Structure formats: C-alpha cells, structure tokens
Amino acid sequence: MNFPLLSLMIWLPLVGAGLMFVTQGNEIVAARNARWIALWTSLIVMILAIVMLLGFNPAAHDFQFTETAHWIPQFHVAYRLGVDGISLFFVALSALLTPIAVLASWRETRRVRDYMAAFLLLETMTIGMFCSLDFLMFYMFFEGVLIPMYVIIGVWGGERRVYAAIKFFVYTLAGSLLMLLALVWMWHNAGTTNMIVLMHTPIPPHIQDWLFLAFLASFGVKAAVWPLHTWLPDAYGEAPLPGTIMLAAVLSKMGAYGFLRFSLPMLPQASAYFAPLMFVLGIMAVIYISFAALAQTDMKRMIAYSSVAHMGLIVVGIFTFTVEGIEGALFQMVSHGLVIAALFLCVGVLLARGHSLRLDQLGGLAARMPVYAAFLMLFVMANVGLPGTSGFVGEILVMIGAIQVNFWVALLTGTGMILSVAYMLVLTRRVLFDHARGIASALIDDISGREWAMLAPLAILVIVLGFIPNGLTFAFNNAVKDLVHAHMSALGQAHLAMAKP
Amino acid sequence: MAMLYTTLPVLFLAIAGMVMLMFGVFARRDHTFAITAASIVALAITARLIFAAPDGQVFHAMLVTNDFTRFADILVLVGAAGALSLSVGFNERTGITRFEYPVLILFSVIGMVVLVSAGDLLTLYIGFEIQSLALYVLATFARNNVRSSEAGLKYFVLGALSSGVLLYGISLVYGFAGTTSFVDIAHALARHSMVSIGSTIGIVFVMVGLAFKISAAPFHMWTPDVYEGSPSSVTAFFATAPKVATFALLLRVMLGPFAPMLAQWQDLVQIVAAASMVIGALGAIGQSNIKRLMAYSSIGHMGYALMGLAAGTVTGVRGALIYLAIYLVMSLGTFGCIIAMSRKGKPVERIDDLAGMASEDGRYALALAVLMLAMAGIPPLSGFFGKLYVFLAAIRSGLDVLAVIGVATSAIAAFYYLRVIKVMYFDTGTPGFDRRTAGINLVIGVSAAVTVLFVFYPSPLSTVSSYAAHALFQSAKF
Numbered sequence: 001m002n003f004p005l006l007s008l009m010i011w012l013p014l015v016g017a018g019l020m021f022v023t024q025g026n027e028i029v030a031a032r033n034a035r036w037i038a039l040w041t042s043l044i045v046m047i048l049a050i051v052m053l054l055g056f057n058p059a060a061h062d063f064q065f066t067e068t069a070h071w072i073p074q075f076h077v078a079y080r081l082g083v084d085g086i087s088l089f090f091v092a093l094s095a096l097l098t099p100i101a102v103l104a105s106w107r108e109t110r111r112v113r114d115y116m117a118a119f120l121l122l123e124t125m126t127i128g129m130f131c132s133l134d135f136l137m138f139y140m141f142f143e144g145v146l147i148p149m150y151v152i153i154g155v156w157g158g159e160r161r162v163y164a165a166i167k168f169f170v171y172t173l174a175g176s177l178l179m180l181l182a183l184v185w186m187w188h189n190a191g192t193t194n195m196i197v198l199m200h201t202p203i204p205p206h207i208q209d210w211l212f213l214a215f216l217a218s219f220g221v222k223a224a225v226w227p228l229h230t231w232l233p234d235a236y237g238e239a240p241l242p243g244t245i246m247l248a249a250v251l252s253k254m255g256a257y258g259f260l261r262f263s264l265p266m267l268p269q270a271s272a273y274f275a276p277l278m279f280v281l282g283i284m285a286v287i288y289i290s291f292a293a294l295a296q297t298d299m300k301r302m303i304a305y306s307s308v309a310h311m312g313l314i315v316v317g318i319f320t321f322t323v324e325g326i327e328g329a330l331f332q333m334v335s336h337g338l339v340i341a342a343l344f345l346c347v348g349v350l351l352a353r354g355h356s357l358r359l360d361q362l363g364g365l366a367a368r369m370p371v372y373a374a375f376l377m378l379f380v381m382a383n384v385g386l387p388g389t390s391g392f393v394g395e396i397l398v399m400i401g402a403i404q405v406n407f408w409v410a411l412l413t414g415t416g417m418i419l420s421v422a423y424m425l426v427l428t429r430r431v432l433f434d435h436a437r438g439i440a441s442a443l444i445d446d447i448s449g450r451e452w453a454m455l456a457p458l459a460i461l462v463i464v465l466g467f468i469p470n471g472l473t474f475a476f477n478n479a480v481k482d483l484v485h486a487h488m489s490a491l492g493q494a495h496l497a498m499a500k501p
Numbered sequence: 502m503a504m505l506y507t508t509l510p511v512l513f514l515a516i517a518g519m520v521m522l523m524f525g526v527f528a529r530r531d532h533t534f535a536i537t538a539a540s541i542v543a544l545a546i547t548a549r550l551i552f553a554a555p556d557g558q559v560f561h562a563m564l565v566t567n568d569f570t571r572f573a574d575i576l577v578l579v580g581a582a583g584a585l586s587l588s589v590g591f592n593e594r595t596g597i598t599r600f601e602y603p604v605l606i607l608f609s610v611i612g613m614v615v616l617v618s619a620g621d622l623l624t625l626y627i628g629f630e631i632q633s634l635a636l637y638v639l640a641t642f643a644r645n646n647v648r649s650s651e652a653g654l655k656y657f658v659l660g661a662l663s664s665g666v667l668l669y670g671i672s673l674v675y676g677f678a679g680t681t682s683f684v685d686i687a688h689a690l691a692r693h694s695m696v697s698i699g700s701t702i703g704i705v706f707v708m709v710g711l712a713f714k715i716s717a718a719p720f721h722m723w724t725p726d727v728y729e730g731s732p733s734s735v736t737a738f739f740a741t742a743p744k745v746a747t748f749a750l751l752l753r754v755m756l757g758p759f760a761p762m763l764a765q766w767q768d769l770v771q772i773v774a775a776a777s778m779v780i781g782a783l784g785a786i787g788q789s790n791i792k793r794l795m796a797y798s799s800i801g802h803m804g805y806a807l808m809g810l811a812a813g814t815v816t817g818v819r820g821a822l823i824y825l826a827i828y829l830v831m832s833l834g835t836f837g838c839i840i841a842m843s844r845k846g847k848p849v850e851r852i853d854d855l856a857g858m859a860s861e862d863g864r865y866a867l868a869l870a871v872l873m874l875a876m877a878g879i880p881p882l883s884g885f886f887g888k889l890y891v892f893l894a895a896i897r898s899g900l901d902v903l904a905v906i907g908v909a910t911s912a913i914a915a916f917y918y919l920r921v922i923k924v925m926y927f928d929t930g931t932p933g934f935d936r937r938t939a940g941i942n943l944v945i946g947v948s949a950a951v952t953v954l955f956v957f958y959p960s961p962l963s964t965v966s967s968y969a970a971h972a973l974f975q976s977a978k979f
Contacts, residue, residue: 070960071959071960072959072960072963073960074960074963074964074967075893075963111859111860114863136889139880140880140881140885140956141881143879143880143885144879144880144881146879147874147879150919150922151926154923154926154927155859155926155927161927162923162927165923165927166916166919166920166923169915169919170912170915170916170919173877173879173911173912173915174909174912177908177909177911177912178908180889180892180908181892181896181904181905181908184889184892184893184896184904185896187893188893188896188897
C-alpha cells in the first residue's frame with residue numbers, strides 16, 4: 001500500500017479540530033489559536049490536494065490513490081477510498097474552498113473555536129464523502145455533513161437561523177433516510193457495500209425505479225433540484241456567509257455527484273426511464289427559479305436563487321448520458337463552485353462594510369470601490385457564461401449534450417441562460433452603478449489584503465479554466481467516457497434481454 | 502458441579518443483596534455510599550461469574566446458559582451499574598439517600614438474570630415477578646413526593662395487570678401444549694398439525710405481558726407518567742436494565758418455544774413495532790419535560806428493536822441485540838445529563854431549562870448534543886448503526902413497509918432531538934446548574950465517548966452479538 005494521501009486529507013482537519021480544544025488559554029488566545037490552526041490545517045490539506053492533482057494519472061481507467069482497511073468484516077463493509085476523474089476535482093474544490101471559508105470567517109468573534117472546528121469537521125465530511133468507495137462510508141459522510149452545517153447555521157446565522165437550521169436538517173435527513181433504505185436494499189442484493197462491486201451488480205428494472213426515486217429524494221434535496229429546493233433559500237439566506245459558501249459551492253455538488261456516482265452507473269435503466277423527468281425538473285429549475293431570482297430584493301438571496309438555477313443546468317447535463325453533456329455538467333460543477341463562492345465572498349465584502357444587502361439600498365459602488373467592482377463584474381460574467389470564463393465552457397458543453405438528445409431541452413435550457421443574464425445584470429447595475437446610495441455615499445475602503453487573498457485565486461482559476469478548459473476535461477475524459485460507455489452497454493443488454501423471447 | 506456454576510451468579514447476587522441489606526439495617530450510621538460502591542463491585546463479580554458459567558441447562562432445563570444469555574446479562578449488569586453510579590449524587594441532593602436503593606437494584610437484577618436465563622415458563626414468571634416487585638418499590642422511592650407515589654401506584658396497578666395477562670397466557674399455553682418447558686412447548690407446537698386457537702391466544706397474551714414491560718405501544722401508557730414521576734435516578738434504571746432484560750426474554754420466548762408459530766405472531770410484532778415507532782415519534786413532539794420526552798423516545802426505540810424481532814431471523818436478532826446495546830449506552834449518558842439538571846439541589850426537568858447550556862458548560866452541551874444526535878440515528882454516531890442493522894434485517898426479511906415506517910418516524914423523531922440541541926446551542930439563558938458528581942461525569946463521559954468512537958471500531962459488538970444470535974437459534978433448534 002502506498003502513501004495514504006486521501007486518509008490524510010480526510011482526517012487531518014479532524015485532528016486540527018481536536019487540537020483546538022486541547023490548547024489552553026483565555027478566550028482571546030483560544031480564538032486566535034483556533035483561527036490559525038484552522039487556516040494552517042486547511043492550507044496543508046489544500047497542498048495535499050495539489051499533490052493529489054499532480055499525481056493523478058489521467059490515462060488510467062481505474063480508481064487511484066486507493067486505500068483499503070478492515071472496518072466491519074462481518075457485513076462485508078470496509079474502509080475503502082479512492083478517486084477517479086469524476087471525484088478528483090470535487091476533492092480539490094473542497095480543499096480549496098475550506099481555507100477560503102476560514103479566511104472569510106476571520107472576523108467572527110462569537111465562539112470562534114467552535115466555529116472553526118465546525119468548518120474543519122465539515123471539510124473532513126465533504127472530502128471523505130467524495131473519496132469514499134464504500135457505500136456505507138459514503139452515506140455516513142453524506143449525512144455527517146448535516147451536523148456541522150446545522151450548528152453553523154443555527155449558532156452563527158441570521159435572524160431566522162433556528163427555523164432555517166431545523167428546516168435544513170429535517171429536510172435533508174428525510175431525503176437521506178430514503179437513500180439509506182436503498183442502500184440497505186443494494187447491500188442485501190449484492191452482499192457488500194463496495195461501490196465498485198455495486199456498479200457491476202445488476203438490479204431488476206422494477207426495483208431500479210424505486211431505488212432511483214429514493215436516490216432522487218436524497219440527492220435531489222442536497223442538490224436543491226426543483227421542487228425539493230425550498231429549504232435552500234432559508235438556509236442560504238440565514239447561514240453565516242462562510243457557511244453559505246460551503247453550502248453553495250461544495251454541499252450542493254454532493255447531490256449532483258451522487259447522481260453521477262450512483263444513479264447513472266448502478267441504475268442505468270431507471271436513469272434512462274426517468275431522464276425526461278429529470279430534464280423537466282432541471283428546466284423548471286432553470287426557468288422558474290430564474291424568474292424567482294429576478295424578483296428578489298436581497299443580494300444574497302438573488303445569488304442563492306442563481307445557484308439553484310445553475311444546478312438545474314447541471315442536472316440536465318448529467319441526464320443527457322452523452323460525453324459532452326456529462327463533461328459539461330462536471331465542468332459546470334467545478335466552475336459553479338468557484339464562481340458562486342466568489343460571488344458570496346463579494347456579498348461578504350459588502351457585509352463587512354455596510355449592513356444592508358437590500359438591492360434598493362445599494363448603488364454606485366463602482367466609483368468608490370473600483371477593484372471590488374472589477375472582481376464582482378468578472379464573477380458575474382463568469383456566472384452568466386461569458387466566453388473566456390469557466391462558466392462558458394460548462395454551459396456550452398451541456399448545450400451540445402442536450403441538443404443531441406432533444407432540441408427542446410436545449411432550447412429551454414438556453415432560455416434559462418438568457419434569463420440568468422437578465423438578473424445578474426440587474427444585480428450589477430443596482431450594486432455597482434446607479435447613483436450612490438446607502439454605504440456608497442460614505443467613505444469606504446476598497447477590498448483589503450485578506451479579501452484579495454480570497455478573491456484573487458478564484459478569479460485566476462475562473463479565467464484560466466475559461467481559456468484552457470483542457471486542463472480539467474482531460475483529467476475526467478476517461479472516467480466520463482467509461483461511465484457513458486458502461487451506461488450504454490447496460491441499456492443495450494437490457495434491450496437484448498427484453499427482445500429475446 | 503455445572504449446576505452450581507450456572508446458578509452461582511444468581512446465588513451470589515442474592516447473598517450479596519441480603520448481606521448488604523442486613524448491614525444497612527443494623528449499621529448505626531448511614532452507609533449508603535459504601536453499599537452503592539459494594540453493589541457495583543458485586544455486579545462486576547457477577548459478570549465474572551456469568552462468564553464462568555458453562556453452556557447448557559440445569560434443573561431440568563429450568564435455567565439455560567448460552568452466549569445469548571451472557572450477552573443479555575452483561576447488558577443488564579452494565580445498565581444497573583450505570584444507574585447506581587448515577588444515583589449517588591442525585592439521591593443525596595433530593596434527600597432520598599437510603600441504603601435500600603442499591604439493595605433493591607440488586608434484587609431486581611436477580612430477577613433479570615433469572616428472566617434472561619429462563620428455560621421454562623415458571624422460571625420466566627418467577628424472574629419476572631422478582632424483577633417487578635423491586636421495581637414497584639423503586640418507583641415510589643421518593644416516598645414523600647406525591648408524584649413519585651403516584652407513579653409507583655400507577656406502575657404497580659398496571660404492572661400487576663400485565664403480570665396477570667402474562668400468567669393467563671402462560672396458563673393457556675400450558676393447557677394446550679401440556680408442558681411449561683420451553684423445549685417441550687416448541688415440540689408440542691411443532692407437532693400440531695393445525696394451529697390451535699388456544700395456544701395462539703396464549704402466545705398473544707404472553708407477548709402482551711412482555712410488551713407492557715418494554716413499553717411497546719399500545720401498552721405504553723404508563724411510561725411517560727412513571728418516567729416523569731419517579732426520581733430521575735430510578736428512571737435511569739427503568740430505561741435501561743429492565744427493558745434490555747425483558748426484551749432479551751421476548752426474543753428468547755418468541756424465537757424459542759413459540760418459533761413454530763412464527764407465522765401467527767409475526768404480523769402482531771410488526772404492528773406493535775410500527776405502532777411503537779409512530780407513537781414514540783409523534784408523542785414526543787409536544788413534550789416540554791425532558792423525562793417525558795425520553796419516555797416517548799424509549800417507546801420509539803423499542804419499536805426499532807422490535808423490527809429485528811419481527812424479521813425473525815439471525816440477522817434480525819443480531820440487529821435487535823446491537824440496537825439494545827447501543828440504546829443502553831446512549832440512555833445511560835442521556836439520563837446522566839438529565840440527573841445533572843438541578844438548581845440549588847432541586848431537580849429541574851423542563852427542556853427550556855437547558856437554554857444557553859452551550860456557552861455555560863460546553864462539555865456538557867457537547868455530550869448531550871452527541872447523545873441526542875445518536876438517538877436520532879445520525880451517522881457517524883453509534884445510534885445510526887443500531888438502526889442500520891435492524892433496517893438491514895427488515896429488508897432481508899421482506900418487511901419493506903415496516904422499514905419505510907421506520908425511516909419516516911426517524912425523520913420525525915430527529916425533529917424533537919434537534920430541539921434539545923437547539924435549546925442548548927441556539928437559545929440564550931443561564932442554566933446555573935449545580936456541580937456534578939464524579940460518578941455522573943464518568944457515566945456521561947464514557948457514554949458520549951463510546952457513542953462517538955463506536956464508528957471507528959464497530960466490529961467487536963457485531964461479532965459478539967452475532968455469537969449471541971446464533972446461540973439463540975442453536976438453543977431453539979432442538
């Protein structure tokens with residue numbers, strides 16, 4: 001067995017969190033220690049993630065960096081880790097965004113130690129989930145995310161935080177428990193929870209349908225697929241800003257990742273059968289939520305709705321079952337993770353200076369904060385998919401995939417993209433231009449060094465990925481091709497089996 | 502010699518109990534603390550004796566020893582020892598420090614050990630009554646307190662009723678099978694070419710009598726009142742050892758002598774399990790008293806464990822045993838937290854009294870939060886594994902509907918467990934609780950640590966419970 005890179009990335013944040021509670025000192029010292037421990041731990045994990053990216057062999061077809069250990073041998077459950085092209089970038093995304101979230105919460109003063117520990121715990125859970133190759137482990141990490149997130153929303157959130165936290169928890173739990181039943185059934189069926197085995201264990205079609213719906217309940221809630229998204233505006237709106245960043249950029253990807261990892265390879269017939277439904281849900285998200293976003297009066301909520309709309313696009317991409325569509329969805333997931341995090345960071349910049357995020361009380365910031373305006377503009381453009389930014393590549397690939405399947409799907413998805421331009425431009429006009437209002441009428445500072453440190457890497461990545469999309473696609477090309485190929489052959493076999501008398 | 506070793510745990514407990522009783526009566530000063538400590542030691546020695554007892558049966562199969570009974574006995578002893586450690590500080594503060602408390606617990610443990618090992622309907626009933634009589638007295642232990650007396654009376658009346666029902670069931674089974682021995686009943690029932698109504702009714706009555714003791718719905722009515730009225734230290738005991746013992750007996754009876762009639766009682770167990778889960782989940786929502794909340798929670802938990810019995814397979818029994826073990830540990834910790842809730846020596850029981858606990862006493866809040874999340878079955882905490890194994894058993898036996906109900910009630914139940922966490926972490930307030938004794942801290946700490954760390958090393962429990970489940974089925978195969 002080689003170096004346990006993935007285990008290290010998973011458990012290091014937990015060790016860091018534990019370390020915070022060991023250090024002694026009064027509250028101020030403890031808070032300072034907690035901040036630095038959190039930052040250093042997450043930075044080390046980020047460096048490990050870079051090592052992982054560099055060591056990843058894109059030509060291989062198997063899972064890499066695999067690790068296996070005993071866990072519950074009586075039930076054929078083991079500790080299995082590994083990444084392939086699909087999960088690789090989500091691990092990297094989690095590792096990149098955690099230090100940014102830690103930086104974004106640098107000014108938090110209430111119970112700093114618990115706060116930082118919660119973020120590190122969240123990192124353990126998210127990275128663990130993306131690396132798991134055992135369904136039970138996956139489920140534990142998937143659900144475990146709820147605990148730190150519940151606390152983050154509930155303790156440090158906005159005015160209606162308690163309501164939002166409980167709604168988030170119960171909503172997600174109800175969905176996940178259905179997945180637990182599906183898990184138990186598949187475990188019973190295959191005799192193991194090894195995901196690689198599960199992917200090759202055939203399941204009768206009528207059962208597949210039920211399992212698919214159970215997965216949909218769970219992944220759909222996490223990915224906030226319309227109409228399972230209603231927890232999202234509350235949770236995003238009430239969570240403290242770094243929490244919102246993790247929710248929007250990483251946690252929402254967990255659902256989409258679930259579709260790619262479980263629904264498609266394990267339930268091929270049901271996925272094909274329900275694909276039209278998923279298209280409808282995705283398109284509804286894109287169009288309906290875009291209109292809802294237009295009606296928002298709060299900057300944070302508007303961006304939250306925009307996030308849901310983009311998740312719709314991702315769902316459409318996944319269920320095209322074409323290489324382009326899925327690669328587009330994957331690309332879009334990564335890009336959306338970067339862009340939405342950056343947009344929420346921009347919101348945070350305003351929060352740190354002014355107090356209101358109401359659009360009618362903002363305006364004219366471009367004159368006061370030119371650097372900020374440039375950043376915001378860049379990310380808005382990336383969000384609407386301007387060529388030259390990462391957002392464009394994902395959207396165009398999804399469209400190419402969609403048009404191979406159905407012209408109308410592509411057309412309606414495209415409409416949503418136009419709508420997204422509409423509301424994002426409204427947002428920029430209200431915030432950056434117009435005449436100076438609210439905080440812009442007073443003297444305010446442009447962005448600080450800490451904010452530079454958070455926004456600049458994201459901006460660079462957004463532009464680089466926009467110009468050199470190959471850097472991403474060639475890493476997951478093989479994995480996606482295998483996935484589509486396996487899916488098609490599974491469907492073909494099922495067809496043959498049905499055609500035979 | 503085998504006879505001596507098999508009966509030694511019971512004999513030892515009885516003698517130890519008597520000696521302590523006499524010592525307490527004739528001692529000049531109050532020696533409650535010493536007697537409590539001695540009782541815990543006695544329980545530990547009993548555990549050792551239980552391991553020493555050889556497999557097999559004595560007194561014409563009146564008492565049986567195998568891996569299953571050992572497993573259940575150890576759980577009972579752990580529950581009793583935990584309840585004893587919790588009692589010290591609490592009983593002192595509430596002015597009910599009396600040496601009878603540990604002695605009564607020892608006596609009821611005797612009943613439980615007999616109960617778990619019963620190989621005959623008569624030993625079953627005797628064990629059942631030894632256990633119950635001590636419990637009735639314990640419920641009224643705060644004898645100057647009206648609510649405690651009421652709880653004891655209620656428990657006694659309903660308990661007597663359930664004993665009557667059980668005895669009636671036993672007599673019916675005896676009448677139709679012609680024997681009281683588990684082995685012979687199984688033979689007799691298997692021989693019958695057709696199912697006789699009489700023995701079916703007898704089995705139902707026996708089951709109802711036992712369901713009452715584990716507070717499974719719809720025989721749960723006494724639970725919230727007794728939990729609330731009894732002193733918290735007694736409630737902690739009620740919630741753990743007797744439930745585990747009676748549940749183990751239920752498993753043995755249903756899958757032993759009554760196994761040939763599985764088709765007859767399986768539906769009934771399913772209904773009871775479903776009703777318990779639903780009532781446990783819905784009943785708890787409106788509660789503002791944390792002890793009543795825990796009462797409903799325990800009703801729900803029994804429902805999940807019964808799911809394992811309803812499956813009627815080795816996997817099911819294993820699931821139920823793992824569930825009971827995990828439940829026992831979680832309950833002890835939770836009751837430790839409840840016992841610690843007191844201001845100026847007076848116990849407080851409202852959930853709202855916990856407001857602001859997180860900022861005042863972070864460790865306590867964290868422990869209780871962990872326990873609540875575990876009770877809700879959130880991974881990676883231990884409670885999740887309990888649910889997982891019973892769901893697995895249910896799905897394997899094709900009880901899909903029951904599993905779906907279990908899932909739905911889990912989601913509902915999560916809501917009220919979360920409320921406790923919400924009050925501690927999100928609300929503001931100054932609980933100002935008294936200092937906790939070392940015993941309570943120990944129980945809370947150990948149970949929270951086990952709950953959290955279980956995930957890293959779950960296989961020993963599943964191995965041991967696997968042995969126990971196989972032993973149960975082996976002894977049932979005559």
